[in-house]
Amino acid sequence: METRPIHLNTKMSDVVHRNYMVIPILDRFGIRLGFGDKTVKEVCEKVGVDPCSLVELLNAYTNADYIPSDYVKKMDVLALIDYLKQTHSNYLEEWVVNIESMIEDLKRLGEDERYTDLILNFFKGYRSELTTHIEREERIVFPYIKTLHEVIESGAVSAEKREVIDSYSMKEFEEDHDDIAMKLKDLKNIMIKYIISPENTMQYYAIIQELFKLEEDVEYHTRVEDKILIPRVIFMEDKIKKIIQ
Incomplete structure (x- = not known):
């Protein structure tokens, strides 16, 4: 399974294609499918979710070796x-x-x-x-x-x-x-x-x-x-x- 880091400018559809198991995560944040070519940042801003927090969660969720950034403290x-x-x-x-x-x-x-x-x-x-x-x-x-x-x-x-x-x-x-x-x-x-x-x-x-x-x-x-x-x-x-x- 692909483990490239997810960034704010990563297309949300690409995130799902990399690992379809993120769909429940998105749903728990009130993010529904049908986001077109919008990036993670754009999708989050539309539904009022902190994009940096979601990026940390998605990376930890999809990559067992991921080391969280200092943003976790915020x-x-x-x-x-x-x-x-x-x-x-x-x-x-x-x-x-x-x-x-x-x-x-x-x-x-x-x-x-x-x-x-x-x-x-x-x-x-x-x-x-x-x-x-x-x-x-x-x-x-x-x-x-x-x-x-x-x-x-x-x-x-x-x-x-x-x-x-x-x-x-x-x-x-x-x-x-x-x-x-x-x-x-x-x-x-x-x-x-x-x-x-x-x-x-x-x-x-x-x-x-x-x-x-x-x-x-x-x-x-x-x-x-x-x-x-x-x-x-x-x-x-x-x-x-x-x-x-």
Whole structure:
């Protein structure tokens, strides 16, 4: 897959041609297809999205070796959180629901319940793990980051905010940042290596393809958190230390 850096003057259509998996990212920012020959900068300006932030996200998303620029330190952290929350909703309310429905359809088509129940139960286990992971981020991590932002903006630390700041750090987030794609890999291996394809091969293969795509998107999502969110918040934590000294 092509890994040339994406720039402000790169045509948005070229970005999609390089890696079609960026389509969900664009959708989460409210960017719809049909942008003609407009550049990334032009498309972003039309919908009110910070183009430099999107460029950083797209590069981190599409290139595992990408090293973010110093612009990460200036990114709107609240907009970044909104994007991550939109991604979470996309997973739990759309993608996971769709795959689960596809597996249940396979069962309704009369395939061997020993296998369809195994696949369905395994996937439900993954859904539970993913939900727990997301809930932890939205209950602990995001409120912590918002508190940092409020303190930096105001230059003042209340006792309540100090308690939040002292109770967590991005170092803890890094240590607890588990691989939420691993169980998807396990399910794919079971379906590919140990289950003979059923009669409804197209439905079965469609499920496997969706698992591949979800796994890929989840891995990209984790990379964005590792390469963009963590450095951005660590920079904020360093600023906070100067305020509370």
